[in-house]
Amino acid sequence: MQPFTETVVKILKEIPPGYVTTYGQIAKMAGSPRAARQVVRILHTLSEKHNLPWHRIVNSRGEIAIKSLEDATVQRRLLEKENVEFLPDGRVNLSKFQREKEENK
Template sequence: MNPFTEKVVAIISGIPAGRVMSYGQVAACAGNPRGARQVVRVLHSMSAKHQLPWHRVINAQGGISTPTDREEKGNRQQELLESEGVQFNENGKIDLSIYRWFPEIAEEEWQ
């Protein structure tokens, strides 16, 4: 595993229940602010092996990013988040001002 991937795995592993991070936020914390797609690849290829809480990573708008042909996975992600107390609004979005998690950085950096 390269250093960026190791950091991504560590960051995602550390997201507590009931909190979320965006793909871009994970990438930035791991040292590559433009690496959101790399985070997606790490989640896709390593979630099972490293028992990552994949469901706690969402898009920057507070939504679930699931292709329409894989809607069942998106429904599962929402179910898992709701079981942890995360609430979705009427538009299917999560209020990031409430549920976003900031790992070991100043919150001001994400404003």
């Protein structure tokens, strides 16, 4: 596993229930602020293998970014089970539920 990928997997595993993080935030924490798409690829390919909390990742606007309506619904339900609240427009309330930004680990 590449160092960036390894770091991203570690960061993802540390997101506690009841919080969300953005793709860009994870990329920045992993030392590559412009690699949000790479985070998407890592989530897509390694979530099942490494039991990653994929549902705790949203875009920078707090939106569920999954294209499939079925998968987006699953993500929203998983977040709601963790008491993450959504705004009337369907976005996660980032001011309340976004995991605080941290320095590189």
